[in-house]
Amino acid sequence: MPSGVGIGLHFAHHAAVLADPAAVAWVEIHPENYIGDRRRLRELARIRRDIPMSFHGVGLSLGSAGGICDRHLGDLAELVDQFEPVLISEHAAWCRSGNRFHADLLPLPLTEEALDIMCRNVERTQERLRRTILVENPSTYLEFIASKMSEPEFLTSLARRTGCKLLCDVNNIVVSCANHRLDPLAYLQALPAGAIAEIHIGGHAIESFGDGRSLRIDDHGSAPPDDVWALYDAAIARFGRLPTLLEWDNAVPALDVLLAVAASATNRAPAHVV
Numbered sequence: 423m424p425s426g427v428g429i430g431l432h433f434a435h436h437a438a439v440l441a442d443p444a445a446v447a448w449v450e451i452h453p454e455n456y457i458g459d460r461r462r463l464r465e466l467a468r469i470r471r472d473i474p475m476s477f478h479g480v481g482l483s484l485g486s487a488g489g490i491c492d493r494h495l496g497d498l499a500e501l502v503d504q505f506e507p508v509l510i511s512e513h514a515a516w517c518r519s520g521n522r523f524h525a526d527l528l529p530l531p532l533t534e535e536a537l538d539i540m541c542r543n544v545e546r547t548q549e550r551l552r553r554t555i556l557v558e559n560p561s562t563y564l565e566f567i568a569s570k571m572s573e574p575e576f577l578t579s580l581a582r583r584t585g586c587k588l589l590c591d592v593n594n595i596v597v598s599c600a601n602h603r604l605d606p607l608a609y610l611q612a613l614p615a616g617a618i619a620e621i622h623i624g625g626h627a628i629e630s631f632g633d634g635r636s637l638r639i640d641d642h643g644s645a646p647p648d649d650v651w652a653l654y655d656a657a658i659a660r661f662g663r664l665p666t667l668l669e670w671d672n673a674v675p676a677l678d679v680l681l682a683v684a685a686s687a688t689n690r691a692p693a694h695v696v
Contacts, residue, residue, distance in 0.1 A: 424448035424474040424508050427666045427684040429677075431475075436465050438677045443472035445681060447688075448508070450476045450667050457497045466505065476509035476620075476667070477502065481523070484543045484557065485516035485530045495550050502551050509620055509665065511556035511589045512547070514540065514577060529562045532569035532576045537583075544584045556619050557581075558589035561597040561626075561640035573598070574612035587619035590661065592654045593646065593669070597626050597638040606653050610660065618661045623654050623687060624669035643672035645683050655690055 426447035431439065433455075439446055449469065456462050469475070479498065482490055502510065515527035530536045540557075548555055559577060571579075581588055590613060599606040625644030629637045646654070646668075658664070668684045 424476065424665045427668060427687040428474075428476070429668050429680045429684055430478075430671060431469070432671075432674050433462070434674065435677045435680075436462075436469065439469055439473070440465070443469070446473055447684070448474035448476065448665070450478050452480050453477045453498055453501050454479065454481045456501065470505050474508045475505060476511065476665075477505075477507040478558075478667075479510070479512040480527065481517065482512050482543075482547060483516045483518035483523075484512050484547070485514065485528075485536065485540055486518050486543065487539050488518070488520060490543050490546060491518060495547065499550055502553065509556060510551065510553055511558055511620065513558045513560050514573075514580070515560045527560055529560060529564065529566070530576075531566035532571045532573060533566075534570065537576060537579055540580055541583050544580065544586050548584065548586065554585060554587060556587045556589040558591050558622065559594050559598075561591075561594040561638075563601055563637065563639075565602055572609075572612065574609055578612075578614045578617070581614060581617040586617075588613065588617045589620045589622060590618050590657060591622040591624075592657050593622065593624040593626055593650050594640060596650050596653055597640045600638045606649075607656060610653060610656055615661055618664060621654070621657055621661070621664050621666045622669055623650060623666060625650070641672055642669045644670070646687075651690070654687070658690070 428448035428450055431449040431451050456466055481494055513527050517524045517527055577588055595606045595609050599609055623646045624642045625646050627639045627641045629639055666687055
């Protein structure tokens with residue numbers, strides 16, 4: 423398992439990371455960015471020799487009623503065999519319908535039917551990869567009238583039925599709970615502590631409207647704001663010092679800025695156990 427706080431690896435930082443691998447605790451990649459790109463894969467192999475690496479998928483579409491794309495799962499399995507990532511994660515969401523892929527992670531109705539679909543797809547993924555995967559709570563902007571359970575209940579059942587672990591994205595909790603007027607600390611407390619294997623932190627944007635309403639948008643374009651840091655403190659108090667990943671995918675700063683924010687996360691100390 424990786425230790426400390428890692429960073430998302432971007433193409434622009436490959437050279438700097440290779441020049442000083444000791445400065446980076448561990449890195450996360452989106453495998454979809456490397457499939458079929460031989461030059462990038464060669465660079466990635468050099469990085470992997472010196473630095474622990476995790477895979478964070480965005481294209482499996484674990485919530486798709488039509489199942490998982492055989493080709494995509496096969497490509498991912500080849501990369502897993504080649505790079506042996508220390509963690510593999512995906513999202514409790516969907517992005518594919520038939521042969522059409524959507525450029526976003528779309529929400530699921532929190533129903534028994536959707537849960538059955540997720541369980542089938544997670545079990546198939548784990549069987550093909552021969553690995554336990556982590557499933558991340560998404561950021562959401564709407565709720566379905568058809569939903570019959572809370573998101574923590576959905577994720578708890580998923581972990582229990584499939585044996586998968588959960589990735590607790592603290593920023594996504596803050597975003598979703600603000601958008602739906604829920605209590606983020608209550609959400610955190612409802613997650614099964616024993617199933618959490620990784621934490622994500624990051625920043626988000628706030629879109630304000632003329633009538634006083636606002637919407638939080640998970641854009642990964644800044645350092646974590648104060649409310650994300652506060653919930654992160656509560657998360658490490660509840661779950662322990664788990665591998666933590668700083669997500670910063672838009673308006674990406676220089677590597678030293680990312681490492682400084684990661685270091686500040688490493689140095690945080692929770693005041694009490696939640």
